[in-house]
Amino acid sequence: MIDDIIGTVFKASVAASTIRLATPYIFASLGETLGQRSGVLNLGVDGIMLMGAFFGYYAVLTTESLILGVLAALFIGGLMGLAMAFISVTLKAEQGISGIGVYLFGLGMSELLFQEFVGTPQSVDGFPRISIPGLSDLQFLGLGDIFFNHNLLVYVAFALVPMTAFVLNRTNFGLMIRAVGQNPEAADAMGVSVTRVRYLTVTLGGMLAGLAGASLSIALLNVFQQNLTAGQGFIAVALVYFGGWRPYGVLLGAMLFSFVNALQLQIGISAPEIPSEFAVMAPYVVTIIALMFASKRRERPDALTVPFERG
Amino acid sequence: AQDGPFRVAAVAPSATNDLAFSQSMFDALTKIQEELGEDNFEFVFQDGTFIVDDAAVALRDWASSGDFDLVIAHGSQFGSILEELAPEFPEVSFAWGTDQNTFGLDNVFAYTAAAEQGGYINGAIAAGMTETGVIGVVGPIEVGDAKLYVDGFVAGVAATNPDVTVNVTWIQSFSDVPLATEAAETLIANDADVLTGTAQMVVGPIAVATENDLPWFGTQSSQADLAGDDGVLFQIYRWDVVLKDMIEQIQNGTLGGESFVISLENGGIEMEIDPDRFGDDADALAAFEEQVNALVDGIVSGEIVIFPDEAAEPAATEEVEG
């Protein structure tokens, strides 16, 4: 049994599923990272993902245009992000709680719309797998299947990691985000509009959450069903803490979580004698344990969840 | 509520169009209404009560209203509610499934499906279709008719071709589509070239099957539309068969105490061949129907014993007084 497990760890297909599973988390967690680095905790990610998933799905279902699908998801995600920003920045509502409200709303609303406009589940022609010429059929260690045989959104998600890191660390916008999250009073005194920055990050975060949902409904699963995300949005928030508010840390967390998940699916086949309940439990346990012993170097924004008031 | 139309109220955990468990009951009630006519048969249906408490509220509400001749709790997780509720409303007739425990109450009907039968047939045919010799199954939690179906499927495969491996992944959820989907992907990565599964999260695996052009076998409801031309065979629950029996009994003043099983024998289980599968190749279709019917007859006649080594099995086909 043990050697079954050892063997499966290095199975190419496990690596490939890891990458697929990680994709929605990467989108959502990167978005959440932006918001939190500017001081806003959005617990409503899952609700926004669900709305993004449905809008993307419905757009593709009706227009058969993937572009429109993505745009629809970005749009609704941005809209809900904007709402979240208004609630937590302008109305200064308790962020943990209002997030739960947004989640419940998204959960119900996406299902409601689905029932109204679609009804019975139908699959859509989502993003096809793009085999990168030359690379995708790379046999060595199955690298081809692992890295070069996914749909477009998967590549986009991974490309977004360095991009987000760059924006945060190397641009003026990023500088403002970090300042606003660390010491809003100072940023304000230097003529940076705390409100504007937070609106931007939270809205952007919403758009990415919407995209995360779409990556499920029109790229990875190509269907929609009630509560399609099955709580992935909450994991995404947790992964931001895991990643220490750093894009690469978030990537690490998403990959670890997804790897263990892919592994447990494989082990369920290779070593069926292990109770599947424990297999399914594994990713969650491993994530906690990993964080227990992870370095405590964190970029925790001092002003996280604290509304800004001048003077 | 003797005179006037026969009135039924039912709760079901997921959506009426989930292509699975809940839909099977909704379709049955709709069918009965079509047969008996709107003015002889009415029903209210509350779906999406995956929260047990919601179902409890609805059931008690209906029971206490006294407006209904039959109150149905469609979902084995509702058993404990009924167990408490029924004794308080002896004048109301209740039915629940899938289970066969009437709690020894004479106003409770229980119903279940011999899911292993369709499972066996699907398995037998799947075994003949696989080239890699590996078949993949995505299951929710190893319980109820899901377990029966999978056990039957495995038996069907074994009986047809012992060399074929059946990999079963229980994802521990009835609704986690992303996980079910990745489970299907993993099964394929482990050489499965035929797929089946049960519960409402199979919409994910079905999409995987169609994407990879692998044959898909279904259960509970017809998934023909979703499966495109990769759908093969679907075990379909026809609860209307047992419901009609219950209605008859109730009208004769018997409010419960009996436990029903839908099966191939009583026509409560039907096998539907995916129409798109053979396109207009009438011969192939005919041959395939031949094959299926042979299996059906075998089971009905008792020539085929699904669980040979377990004489008692499947318990679900016996009648037990709780």
Next chain:
Amino acid sequence: MTSSNDSRFSSSILVAWLNRFLDAMPLLIALVLALLVASILLLALDANPITAYAAMFEGAFGSENATAETLVRAIPIMLVAIGITVAFRGGVINIGGEGQMIAGALFGTWVVLRIGDSFGVWSIPVSLLAAFAAGGLFGGLAGFLKAYFGVNEILSTIMLNQVAVQMMNFLLNGPMLDPADAGVNNIPKTARIASAAQLPRLAFPLGGEAALFDRTRLHTGLLVAVLLAVIIYIILWQTTIGYRIRAVGQNEHAARYAGINVERQTVLAMFLAGGAAGLAGAVQVLGLQYRLQTDGSPAGFTANAGFNGIVAALFGGLNPLGAIPASAFFGALLVGARRIQTELGVSSSIVLVINGLIVVFVVSSQLFVRRRVRQRLSALMNEDAQNTEKPPDSSLDATTVKAEGGHD
């Protein structure tokens, strides 16, 4: 409230209640707004909002039974919310109510099945205590991870929720599976608990044989919740334990200097929160279902009480006593909204939508509550900036408490 101590004058108490009522105004307005927005949605689904809300009210309070169901649904929310107030006061955000409910239900049920009716009436308190301990340990674990390993509690509680569910699926499908059911239907459920261990139904005699809530599912779990609320209230504001928890929650530096063991308070706060949730889980079994059964999802058993409890706690002004009406309100909402589906044929998910809208609107209204409080505060500052010896306005803290809205 902080020191609502004997030597207080009724006059200021009166003022306090008046103020508390006025402070609630924005909350009510927010409610109305939320329902207005929902009406737009209903209209879009060509359902008449008036009928809808009428049905909703009907469903929640229309009959003796409806009202009872409302309360029944409120009980677990109440228990969780009461616990959450402690967590928030201690500066921990507990998203783990779901998992803690399950942990409590599992152990509570296990104990009660073990002891059967050998303990007679005592089997109820015994298993409730067991549930409290289990939920407490499960919550305390998150507190421990935060205090000693710096693992953020939002992360750990979210993760632990999943762990609890899988634990339940495993136990109910194996070790704890109803022996009578094993191999028959394979339904993952425990055996039925002894009748001695079942929480009695609750009915209020109206004289004669008539009794209110007779023939409903309302059970004495409600009393358990009320009792817990009082106990927690006393712990928080009358004992040194609560003082320490609140001190750490508000300012751990000052607390640390004062010689308070900060880590211990964090664990303790999470233990109490988890314990209350665990109690909620057990009460569901002992008072309602009489056996633990799973459909594999957390919500299937917890009915989202773990989440709604958080919101109810805030609506209750992070005050255990306030959590009671707040939870009742949610019970009414959830039970009532069901009717909209059956009577107007709108998809059942409308319940979630309305639920979400109300949460968002009410939380947002806190800003205006705060404003009101600050104004009254500074009015007070002027009024007696000179005079230091004056009966204090005991509503002050009550309202600032609301205003602070539980920042960690």
Next chain:
Amino acid sequence: MTQSSVGGMTHQRIDRLVMRGIVKQFPGVLAADHIDFDVQSGEVHALLGENGAGKSTLMKMLYGLYQPDEGTIEVNDSPVKIGSPQDAIRLGIGMIHQHFMLVPSLTVAENVALGMRGIRDGVLRLDDVVRGLLELSEQYNLKINPHTPIWQLAVGEQQRVEILRALYKGAALLILDEPTAVLTPQEVDDLFRILRQMTDDGHALIFISHKLHEVLAISHRVTVLRDGKKIDTIPTSEATKRKLAEMMVGRPVVLEYDKHPVKRGEVRLRLERVSALSNRGDLGLKHVSLELHSGEIVGVAGVSGNGQHELAQVIVGLRPLESGAIYVDGNDVTGKSPAVMNRLGVSYIPEERMIDGVVKEFTVAENLVLQDHAREPFARGGLFMNFKAITEACQRAIRDYEIKTPNTETPVKNLSGGNIQKLILARELSRNPHVLIAAQPTRGVDIGAMEYIHQRLLDEREKGTAILLISEDLDEIRLLADRIAVLFEGEIVGIVDSADADVETLGLMMAGVREHES
């Protein structure tokens, strides 16, 4: 005529800025009551006043952080609206805040670049910012490394960053809100040198301070505020310490205390070669040995960030020792928890009043029993709070320590700085400490409160308490201490009798020069 600055941006030079009839009402406080104020190019205009007099508020209105309820502002005789700090910066107004406005995790250069117009969008280009900074630090010889993150800088250095940033952004008018509170005498001289250089360049400066001798030294004109009202504006030439002090407080004030000689008793607190890490992870305290006798006040002088913080925390048990040992009344308390230290009679007046001293949301009464909440008579059986006893004790404290509060149930956050300090004093002294660690006990409180606190400390000394007075205010230390220990980079460079300690020597020691060398 325009004046260009290294920041690369040019501003209309501010020849004259006038505030007329400014009114600002805060809930509960009239912070500015029809105030007229003006400042000219080339002058330093000092703004004096007790805490809460309204100095910062007035300046925040000038910098666009608050909006006046009434009144007008004119720059070079044309009315302007300053709706936000952006507007102020655009007008060439810069402000160095009482509480520095820097982002700890960002580098010096990043802090300067933050919010700059011109490079508001796009990729960070810090090169020219760095260049500009270096030029400026050249010009005013202010040593600074643009690439150091702020959290690694001592307070003095952070202030330099603030000044450089203002200069870089081309401030023609610079507001300095209590800039000297955290500097050594030498650093103050340095600052003054820079300020003079700036006025020579035609900058207009507004200088806020509590320290009268500084005001007399640097300013051309002085305006005194009290309770939001302007008392008067006078040329500095006509001002004296005593006159200014009385204008501020509105009554005659003591400027020296009669300090009775007290015979120093047995050793109460002993530190043996104590070392401890700082938050930055390096050794913040290096082999510090110190003896504290009953009945004496030992002052600890030094530039902030040289180990004072660590010293206090180590003694009260908030910070673990790397090596060494601590004894209280002879018994070894090395590595004991704050709880134990409390019980052994060690009291602490923390530097960061709001962070370490009180729980803001708690009431006055609750804060008074922070340590003893679980002891008789405040708790019955250590479990149930006895609010009767607590309230009584609180009312006594309010009376004895002249704490201004509406009642015992007021959340402390609504008390004034000085009154919060008095509350802490009441709490710590009422515990009859053997050892009292007083860190910056009078920082940011006004002369009235200061007098009071000083007198209390002297009384404690006469009662035989051993007092460690950690302060960055040399005057205060020389006024109260019997002996003065000077901390530099975590080491005690020397201990001198305050009798024969003059500002220069101390100043040099604070800069690291050992006494025998000087």
